[in-house]
Amino acid sequence: MLAQIFLLLSSISGKENTNQIHIQMKGTLYNELRLAGLFCDAILKVEEVQFPIHRTILYECSPYFQALFKHCANTGQIFHIPLVFPDILRIIIEFAYTGSVASTEDNVQELMITADRLNIIGIIQECSHFMRDQICPQNCIGIWQFTNICHSSVLRERAFDYIIQHFEEIVPVEEFLQLSVKELTAFIARDELHVRKESVVFDAILRWIGHKPKEREQHIAVLLSQVRLGLTGHGYILTHVITNKLVKSNAECKQITEHSMCMIWHMSTIQPLTCGLSNTLARPRVPNSFLLVTGGSNDSGHCCNIETYDPIFDHCINIPDKLEHPRTQHGTVFLDGYVYCVGGMERERYFNSVVRLDLRTHTWQEVAPMHYRRGYVCVTVLDGFIYAIGGADGIVRLNTAERYCPETNQWTLIAPMHLLRSDASCTVLHGKIYMCGGYSGTECLQTAEFYDPETKRWTLTNPMSQMRRGLRVVAYNHQIYAIGGFDGNDHLSKVEAYDPQSNAWHLLSPMCSLRSNFCLEVIEDQFYVIGGVNGTIINENIDVYCPYTDIWDARRAVISRSFASSCLVSGIPNMAEFMISRDSLPHFNVDLGPRYLGC
Numbered sequence: 001m002l003a004q005i006f007l008l009l010s011s012i013s014g015k016e017n018t019n020q021i022h023i024q025m026k027g028t029l030y031n032e033l034r035l036a037g038l039f040c041d042a043i044l045k046v047e048e049v050q051f052p053i054h055r056t057i058l059y060e061c062s063p064y065f066q067a068l069f070k071h072c073a074n075t076g077q078i079f080h081i082p083l084v085f086p087d088i089l090r091i092i093i094e095f096a097y098t099g100s101v102a103s104t105e106d107n108v109q110e111l112m113i114t115a116d117r118l119n120i121i122g123i124i125q126e127c128s129h130f131m132r133d134q135i136c137p138q139n140c141i142g143i144w145q146f147t148n149i150c151h152s153s154v155l156r157e158r159a160f161d162y163i164i165q166h167f168e169e170i171v172p173v174e175e176f177l178q179l180s181v182k183e184l185t186a187f188i189a190r191d192e193l194h195v196r197k198e199s200v201v202f203d204a205i206l207r208w209i210g211h212k213p214k215e216r217e218q219h220i221a222v223l224l225s226q227v228r229l230g231l232t233g234h235g236y237i238l239t240h241v242i243t244n245k246l247v248k249s250n251a252e253c254k255q256i257t258e259h260s261m262c263m264i265w266h267m268s269t270i271q272p273l274t275c276g277l278s279n280t281l282a283r284p285r286v287p288n289s290f291l292l293v294t295g296g297s298n299d300s301g302h303c304c305n306i307e308t309y310d311p312i313f314d315h316c317i318n319i320p321d322k323l324e325h326p327r328t329q330h331g332t333v334f335l336d337g338y339v340y341c342v343g344g345m346e347r348e349r350y351f352n353s354v355v356r357l358d359l360r361t362h363t364w365q366e367v368a369p370m371h372y373r374r375g376y377v378c379v380t381v382l383d384g385f386i387y388a389i390g391g392a393d394g395i396v397r398l399n400t401a402e403r404y405c406p407e408t409n410q411w412t413l414i415a416p417m418h419l420l421r422s423d424a425s426c427t428v429l430h431g432k433i434y435m436c437g438g439y440s441g442t443e444c445l446q447t448a449e450f451y452d453p454e455t456k457r458w459t460l461t462n463p464m465s466q467m468r469r470g471l472r473v474v475a476y477n478h479q480i481y482a483i484g485g486f487d488g489n490d491h492l493s494k495v496e497a498y499d500p501q502s503n504a505w506h507l508l509s510p511m512c513s514l515r516s517n518f519c520l521e522v523i524e525d526q527f528y529v530i531g532g533v534n535g536t537i538i539n540e541n542i543d544v545y546c547p548y549t550d551i552w553d554a555r556r557a558v559i560s561r562s563f564a565s566s567c568l569v570s571g572i573p574n575m576a577e578f579m580i581s582r583d584s585l586p587h588f589n590v591d592l593g594p595r596y597l598g599c
Contacts, residue, residue, distance in 0.1 A: 030097060031097040033054070034054065034057075034093075034097060037052055040052035040053055041054060041055050041076065042069070042078075042079060043076065044058075044078075044079050044089060045078050045079065045081065046080075046081050046084050046085065046086045051089060053093060053096075055072075057096050057097055058096050061095070061096035061120060061122075062096075062120045062121075063119050064118040064119050065118075083114075083117070084114055084118075085110065087107065088110055088114050091103075091107070091111060092114065092115065092118070092123065095122065101122075101126040101127065103126060108127050108130055109131075109146060109150075111123065111127055112124060112127035112128070112131075112150050112152075113150050115127065116150045124152065128152040132154065132159075135159055135162050137173055138175070139175070140159050140166070140170065140175075141159075141175040141176060141178065143159045144156060144159035144160055144163060145178075145183075157573070161571075164190055164192050164193055165192075165194050166194070167194060167195055167200070167204070168195055171203075171204045171207060176204075176207070177211040179208065181216070181219045181222065181223070184205075184223065188204070188205070189226045190285075191283065191284075191286045191576060193285055194288035195285065196524065197232075198227060198232050198285075199232060199240065201226075201227045201228070202224075202227050202240070205220070205223045205224065205227070208223075209223075209246070217246055220246045220247065220250055220253060221252035224247065225256055225280065225281075227281075228280070228281060228282060228285065229241065230260045230264055230267070230276075230277065230279070230282025230283075231276065231282060231284065232260075232264075234264060237260060237261055237264075242254075242257050256281065260282070262590050263277060263279060263281055264282075267282065275312055275314075276312070276313075277585050277586055277587060277588045278582060278583055278584075278586065278587045279588055283582050283585070284313075286576045286579050287310070287312060287523070287524075288570055289523060289524075289569060289571075290308050290309060290310060290311070290570075290575070290578055290579065291308065291311070291521045291528055291530070291566055291568060292306065292309075292332070292339060292566060292567055292568075292569050292578070293308075293531070293561065293565070293566045294306050294327070294339070294341055294564060294566070295323055295326060295328055295330055295332075295563075295565060296531065296563045296564025297328050297538075297561060297562050297563050297564075298561050298562075299538065299560070301326075302327070302328050302347070304323040304324070304325065304326050305318060305561075306318075306322055306323065306357075307319065307559055308569075308578045308579070309542075309559065310580050311523050311524070311526075314542070314556055314557045315557055315580055316557050316559050317578065317579070319578060321357055321359075321362050324355070324364060326346045327341055327345070327346065328344055328375075328564070329344050329376045329377070329563050330351070330375070330377065330379075330565050331344070331377045331379025331380075331388065331565055332379065332565035333381050333567050334381075334568060334569050335381050335384070335386060336406065337358065337359060337360055337571075338356040338359070338406075339356060339567060339569065340355075340379075341357075341565070342374070342379045342386065342388050343370060343373070343375060343377040343391060344375055344377070345375035348394065350374070350375045350393055351374070352369045352372060353366065353369050353370075354366070354367050354368065354370065354404070359572050359578070360573065360574055367404075367406075368409045369411070370388055370402055370411050371411055371413055372391075372393055372400055373393040373394060374388055374390075374391035374392070376390075376391045376422035376423040376439075377389070377390065378424050379565075380426050380427060380433055381428070382431070382433060382453065383431075383453065385403045385404060385405055386403060386406070387401065387402070387414075388401065388403070388404070388411075389401040389417065389421075389426055389435060390417060390421040390424055391422050396420075397420040397440060397441040398420060398421075399417040399419060399421065400416050400417075401414050401416060401417060414451070414453075415451070415456050415457060415458060416458075417435060417449060417451075418449055419438075419445065420441060421445065422438055422441075422469075423438050423470050424436060424438025424439075424445070424469070424471075425437060425471050425472045425473040425482075426473065427473045427474050427475040429475035429478070429480055430500065431452075431453070432450045432451060432452050432453075433450060433451040433453075434448060434461075434473065435448065435449050436464065436468070436471065436473045437467070437468035437469055437471045437473075437482065438468075438469050439469040443467070443488070444467040444468065444469045444487055445467060445469065446463045446465070447460065447464075448480075449461060461498065462498075463505075464496060464498075464505050465507065466482075466485075466487060466492065467488060468484075468485030468486070469486050469516070470484075470485045470516030471483060471484055471486075471492075472484065472485075472519070474520055474522055474527065476527070476547055477547060478501075479497045479498060480497065480500075481495065481496075481497050481508075481527070481547070482495070482497070483495050483515075483520060483527070483529065484511060484516055484518060484532070485516050486516040490514075490535070491514040491515060491534050491535040492514060492515075493511040493513060493515065494507070495508040495509065495510055495511060495545075509545075509550045509552060511529060511543045511545070511552055512541075512553070513529075513541065513543055513554070515534060515539055516532055516533055516534075517532050518531050518562070519531055519532070519564055519565065519566035520566070521566055522568070523568065525546070525548070526544050526545065526546055527544065528542060529542065529543040529544070530542050530566065531559050531561045531562055531564055532562050533562040538560050540558045540560045541554050541555060541556065541557070542554070542556075542559070543555070
């Protein structure tokens, strides 16, 4: 063994500088010495288990060991480590020597608690990252409560945000019933709580109380005061809330329901256009997702503007995070907290550049450029990769395609399409990318094809019933919807859907407006069509489609842009920054309200 150590020292000294020798000595040689039981100068003892160690390695690991070894000069001294399990201490020692942590679901909490007590920052961080990646509806509350014992601001924030965003999935879980009234109130009071209907919150309260009714019934008024009953409706309050035995027997709850009904009357009668008030009982929650529109063209030319659309208020908001340079006919996608703007053009200049906006910090960054310049490009996300497909480079239309890996910051070419396509549209369904319509350079296309990343091949499908360029497609409920566009002569309002199982298209109800080169996103089971041109002017109103009723409706909100690009943003912690401020809504003084109770 000593000969091997000598050879290792010799090889290191011949190739590396002093600092690198020190690092490699700690990372490799000292650990080999420890495992061989050589040159150890102290012993850590837990229960009846002894761990020979080198004090210099543990000394650099933590202030706890620095204090423990500070006044010890004797070699071989035994140090008793209290309140630590032998398996946990073994992992800590291995971390000190190797820098890696063998954390598992079974040991991570005990390991993190011990590391916190011994002030080993590296292990705390590694455990925090491990637990953050394990968060799911079944454990998020337990992880959040665990951060009361072992502090990690990153882990606590991540668990809290997860609970807020997945509240409906968490309510049926056993951990939900273990919340304290203070904790439950903190969650349901948040504007950011994501629920499709406010009745979910009321039902959650009843489930929580029903778990321990004798000790929890007293909290009904405190909890009910945070339910946005003013957003439900007279019918729901009369049939589900007032009739509940806990509400009927509580004077405060009766007053809450009366105030809520006053607010409903006020919003529907006095201010019919109001979707909510700043009062807690009628205060709209922040949606879990919003539509973001970048670049494009307006009456003044190409623009750098970025706008968000708040579907609750049917209102568009200009945000200050503008593009550095105008872009039009580009692609926009949202991935891991970033909005990526891909390719596009400005006047006669076609881009292969890609920039991304961190919505959490409001900062822009340029990432690796594509292999090709691409205006009129199609962009989508599949399995964590960004795909840029087709388009035009200013000279010819393209059938090439490439994908971007954020982890490596690299674009890689994939198989080309069967056809040249610019001004087409793409979407993802069942793990495949579908490309529909477009312009070949000589004609508008009605063909469609899909890419399978497993086989790395493109396959043609049955064509659409209509030639379309400047269309938009979206995947929903196992179908591909193709909407609007231009057929070479007319702008279109026609809509059709493709069923991959039957490989067939069928017509649906047309849009309210003729449109091409618009934005399309799905929010809460409804399709939102924004901007675009109708052949004469830029469309300003928004068309909204319900796929279950096959009915279109027109909204009032205005985003007067064409050739823009959009994406759906969700799951960021600062969603409220991109929405209408709930504090700016009017406040209704219930005491001065109408003489109406029970009307």
